[in-house]
Amino acid sequence: MVERVLPGGIAWGAKPQVETQCAHEVQCPYCGLVQFVEESERSHVTYCARCRSRLEHCAGTSTDLSLACALSALLLFIPAWTLPFLTSEALGATRTSHLASSVTILWQQDQHLLSVVVCLFLLVFPVVRFVSLTAVLFTLRIDKHPRWLAGAFRVYNSLQTWSMPDVFLLGLLIAYERLRSSIPTTIGSGALCFMAAVVLGVIARATLNKVGTWRMIAAEQRVQSDEPLMACQSCGLLLPAHPGRQSCPRCGATVRPRKPHSFSIALALLIASGLFYLPANLYPIATIPIGLKPTSYTVLGGVVDLLESHLFGLALIVFTASFTIPLLKMAGLAWCIVSALCPAPTHLIVKTRVYRVIEEVGRWSMVDPLTISCFVPVLQFNALIDGQARDAATAFTAVVILTTIAVKAFDPRLMWDAAGSHR
Ligand SMILES: [Zn+2]
Numbered sequence: 001m002v003e004r005v006l007p008g009g010i011a012w013g014a015k016p017q018v019e020t021q022c023a024h025e026v027q028c029p030y031c032g033l034v035q036f037v038e039e040s041e042r043s044h045v046t047y048c049a050r051c052r053s054r055l056e057h058c059a060g061t062s063t064d065l066s067l068a069c070a071l072s073a074l075l076l077f078i079p080a081w082t083l084p085f086l087t088s089e090a091l092g093a094t095r096t097s098h099l100a101s102s103v104t105i106l107w108q109q110d111q112h113l114l115s116v117v118v119c120l121f122l123l124v125f126p127v128v129r130f131v132s133l134t135a136v137l138f139t140l141r142i143d144k145h146p147r148w149l150a151g152a153f154r155v156y157n158s159l160q161t162w163s164m165p166d167v168f169l170l171g172l173l174i175a176y177e178r179l180r181s182s183i184p185t186t187i188g189s190g191a192l193c194f195m196a197a198v199v200l201g202v203i204a205r206a207t208l209n210k211v212g213t214w215r216m217i218a219a220e221q222r223v224q225s226d227e228p229l230m231a232c233q234s235c236g237l238l239l240p241a242h243p244g245r246q247s248c249p250r251c252g253a254t255v256r257p258r259k260p261h262s263f264s265i266a267l268a269l270l271i272a273s274g275l276f277y278l279p280a281n282l283y284p285i286a287t288i289p290i291g292l293k294p295t296s297y298t299v300l301g302g303v304v305d306l307l308e309s310h311l312f313g314l315a316l317i318v319f320t321a322s323f324t325i326p327l328l329k330m331a332g333l334a335w336c337i338v339s340a341l342c343p344a345p346t347h348l349i350v351k352t353r354v355y356r357v358i359e360e361v362g363r364w365s366m367v368d369p370l371t372i373s374c375f376v377p378v379l380q381f382n383a384l385i386d387g388q389a390r391d392a393a394t395a396f397t398a399v400v401i402l403t404t405i406a407v408k409a410f411d412p413r414l415m416w417d418a419a420g421s422h423r
């Protein structure tokens with residue numbers, strides 16, 4: 001990594017001049033500044049001195065509480081998988097779904113991408129995450145340090161974006177309200193267990209001190225070097241920034257000064273998602289029976305249906321998640337890419353904040369495909385009362401996945417590098 005110095009004495013990618021005895025070094029993952037964080041501040045939330053991104057969050061964290069919630073959520077997944085999820089009634093018949101029902105039905109409807117996505121995002125990844133977190137925290141609790149610990153915690157963190165039980169829960173509520181306005185529908189005990197597991201999972205995440213857990217797995221050694229430093233993007237460990245790739249001695253992840261081929265990958269995926277965006281919004285995303293008549297609707301048509309059913313809050317949520325967020329995600333990422341390609345030292349903090357927002361909220365765009373996966377299994381009565389995912393569901397899912405990978409592939413530190421070289 002080439003060290004660049006801005007007017008004003010800030011060394012880009014190098015240590016600030018001020019060092020205190022009770023401080024440890026961290027590198028901001030968003031702007032690349034290596035800085036000292038006071039130990040006394042570790043019980044609070046710490047922000048980057050340059051881009052204002054959150055570096056460490058230790059307030060209100062508890063390893064024991066996080067472990068208890070993760071274990072409870074894991075156990076609740078057993079009844080959530082096996083007990084009835086939704087039950088609908090029509091024409092004297094009933095249809096009952098389970099958590100995994102949509103995977104097979106969507107596959108039979110030739111919605112292969114959506115079927116695989118639901119299987120991974122809803123069934124596999126959440127369980128893997130809760131198993132990993134429970135195993136890591138329990139092992140640390142009994143003061144053991146086996147070699148697999150860092151890898152397991154790395155898996156937990158890396159699946160955070162792709163594990164979507166919380167997004168599915170919102171989809172379940174939307175599907176339930178939609179179904180209830182057409183046919184009698186009840187929420188089963190499996191869905192109640194699922195809701196409890198999601199709430200516990202959110203508490204486990206909120207009370208987890210990630211930085212502290214990495215330090216419990218293996219404490220950092222202070223780097224005795226005047227060379228520029230780089231941080232492992234997985235665990236935050238600082239290493240001398242040698243050219244090329246290194247392997248992180250703590251978690252085993254590949255560490256590079258910057259993400260490789262960041263521009264080209266992000267730009268290619270952004271263009272691809274833009275191509276999918278039009279069919280995703282122009283063609284029907286699903287068919288549901290309205291007034292005993294099969295009715296196909298587009299993304300925006302679904303919002304209109306919710307408005308006509310006087311479900312104004314849900315209509316606003318679906319409009320925001322399905323229409324606004326993908327659009328903002330593509331526009332925001334395009335702005336960041338242009339900023340990194342064409343050095344622009346203005347609005348860097350705003351651009352970094354935009355990047356953080358689209359990185360955090362982008363996964364909620366999956367709410368519409370996951371809503372479809374909720375109601376399709378309980379709308380299999382006859383040709384009239386029939387629920388189907390349509391072609392736009394695949395296109396829409398592709399948009400969400402491609403934009404999410406594009407955001408992950410882009411390295412926001414390149415914007416700060418470009419601005420530094422421009423000055
Ligand atoms: Zn920063």
Ligand SMILES: [Zn+2]
Nearest residue numbers: 232235248251
């Ligand atoms: Zn690491």
